[in-house]
Amino acid sequence: MASSNLKPTLSELGARVKELSETLERLLRESEVEAPTLAADSPLNIAKFTPEIFTTKQALQDALNDLSIVSQGPSESVFNYAHNAVPDMACLNILNRFNFWSAIPLDGSASMASIAEHVKLPEEAVQRVIEHAATIRFFTYADPAHPSTSPIQHTSRSAALARLPGLRALVSGCIENVGPSMLVMPEALEKFALGKKELPTDMSKTAFKLAHSGGQVFGDYTDSWQLLENDGEGEKKGWRQRTFIEWMAYIKDIFGTVDLLLGATDWEKEGKAHVVDIGGSGGHDAFALASAHPNLTITVEDLHECGPIFSTQVPSTLSTRVTFREHNFFDPQTVSADIYLLKLILHDWPDAESIKILQQLRPALKSGAKILFIDYMGKQGEIDPNLPRSITQFGTSTDLRMMALFNARERSLEAWKGIVGKADQRFEIVRVEANPLTYMVVMEVVWRGQ
Numbered sequence: 001m002a003s004s005n006l007k008p009t010l011s012e013l014g015a016r017v018k019e020l021s022e023t024l025e026r027l028l029r030e031s032e033v034e035a036p037t038l039a040a041d042s043p044l045n046i047a048k049f050t051p052e053i054f055t056t057k058q059a060l061q062d063a064l065n066d067l068s069i070v071s072q073g074p075s076e077s078v079f080n081y082a083h084n085a086v087p088d089m090a091c092l093n094i095l096n097r098f099n100f101w102s103a104i105p106l107d108g109s110a111s112m113a114s115i116a117e118h119v120k121l122p123e124e125a126v127q128r129v130i131e132h133a134a135t136i137r138f139f140t141y142a143d144p145a146h147p148s149t150s151p152i153q154h155t156s157r158s159a160a161l162a163r164l165p166g167l168r169a170l171v172s173g174c175i176e177n178v179g180p181s182m183l184v185m186p187e188a189l190e191k192f193a194l195g196k197k198e199l200p201t202d203m204s205k206t207a208f209k210l211a212h213s214g215g216q217v218f219g220d221y222t223d224s225w226q227l228l229e230n231d232g233e234g235e236k237k238g239w240r241q242r243t244f245i246e247w248m249a250y251i252k253d254i255f256g257t258v259d260l261l262l263g264a265t266d267w268e269k270e271g272k273a274h275v276v277d278i279g280g281s282g283g284h285d286a287f288a289l290a291s292a293h294p295n296l297t298i299t300v301e302d303l304h305e306c307g308p309i310f311s312t313q314v315p316s317t318l319s320t321r322v323t324f325r326e327h328n329f330f331d332p333q334t335v336s337a338d339i340y341l342l343k344l345i346l347h348d349w350p351d352a353e354s355i356k357i358l359q360q361l362r363p364a365l366k367s368g369a370k371i372l373f374i375d376y377m378g379k380q381g382e383i384d385p386n387l388p389r390s391i392t393q394f395g396t397s398t399d400l401r402m403m404a405l406f407n408a409r410e411r412s413l414e415a416w417k418g419i420v421g422k423a424d425q426r427f428e429i430v431r432v433e434a435n436p437l438t439y440m441v442v443m444e445v446v447w448r449g450q
């Protein structure tokens with residue numbers, strides 16, 4: 001539970017940290033889950049999340065944050081945060097972009113010179129970046145007493161990045177792709193919202209658009225999908241989309257959204273149905289769905305750069321039933337199917353664009369066709385005061401990212417229903433399942449037109 005006591009003493013906070021740490025250790029022991037450490041051979045994460053483990057972990061996070069603020073004092077805690085936040089972010093971006101993670105063996109060490117050779121950067125840059133990285137527990141000195149000559153080893157955090165391509169893709173997606181837009185949010189607000197009663201919902205007035213309006217570094221793109229698809233020259237073109245596909249597959253794994261997809265409808269009852277997975281990325285969901293339900297035929301639709309990834313990833317056993325088709329969902333749909341899946345698509349777009357995406361389905365819809373939505377549900381009404389702040393922050397971070405990239409916002413259940421109604425009255429919402437714990441909503445809509 002989030003603490004509302006604004007005058008805790010240091011020792012009270014310390015005691016709370018101790019109590020929650022002991023509870024977490026006990027819960028992990030009881031669930032036979034190995035606890036993570038700071039060393040390279042640590043388990044990659046807490047392998048099993050019972051609801052109790054999850055809430056204790058988040059409450060501990062809150063207590064640690066409070067302890068950090070109170071132990072530093074307010075102004076110094078701000079000073080330190082402001083001083084470190086952007087260099088921390090830049091450091092992580094550099095390590096990730098040049099894949100420092102693979103420059104050091106997981107069970108050994110590497111010299112600065114060999115890391116420099118591996119990442120193809122001057123040794124001075126490598127040494128300065130690693131010096132900062134070590135302060136935030138990415139890498140460590142094998143000989144801490146002599147850092148200037150010491151070989152470098154992995155810590156648990158850098159080892160996790162070496163082991164998990166999806167985690168590297170997440171860093172790239174959340175920091176490298178989005179960072180420039182988020183840093184110009186004040187300019188975007190000043191330019192498009194200052195003195196107004198409402199935020200713009202126009203995609204040409206986003207922080208993203210300001211950051212990507214023709215400068216030499218960030219290019220000229222209307223939205224982040226255009227950046228993902230087109231950034232890079234020659235063979236490098238589309239590298240951001242390829243990384244994004246890995247990120248989406250990783251998210252599917254860590255949040256278990258496959259179970260959500262498999263339980264979203266009674267797929268067996270659908271019989272020999274044809275499903276179109278709109279914005280289906282490199283096909284990760286389609287592969288899971290088709291494997292579980294041999295009666296289904298699935299067409300994955302997405303932008304151009306997803307096609308080659310799909311082709312390399314489609315399992316040979318599924319290649320006759322799961323196919324890829326390049327399709328821009330702002331163009332009229334031409335595939336007449338039984339079910340259209342829209343998973344994690346519309347939260348990225350403001351209302352006008354979301355409505356258009358739905359309307360563009362109409363030319364292909366036969367009477368009774370289903371549209372299955374799986375998406376994030378924003379907070380319902382007030383923030384729950386009992387929720388650990390670190391959980392609330394998960395949602396608010398996504399919300400600010402949506403604001404920067406798309407002038408979109410997290411939608412409440414009512415707002416989701418409103419989008420469907422505004423797209424066409426012939427879309428009938430027949431089922432809504434909203435889970436306030438996972439913040440996910442599943443909505444089944446049937447086309448009542450002819």
Ligand SMILES: C[S@@+](CC[C@H](N)C(=O)[O-])C[C@H]1O[C@@H](n2cnc3c(N)ncnc32)[C@H](O)[C@@H]1O
Pocket residue numbers: 225248249252278279280281282285301302303306327328329330342343344345348
């Ligand atoms: C947040 S991802 C969701 C991917 C997948 N549905 C999932 O749940 O993992 C959004 C997807 O929409 C695709 N997309 C963005 N703009 C598109 C457009 N205009 N036409 C088709 N797909 C688009 C992106 O390439 C990306 O794969």
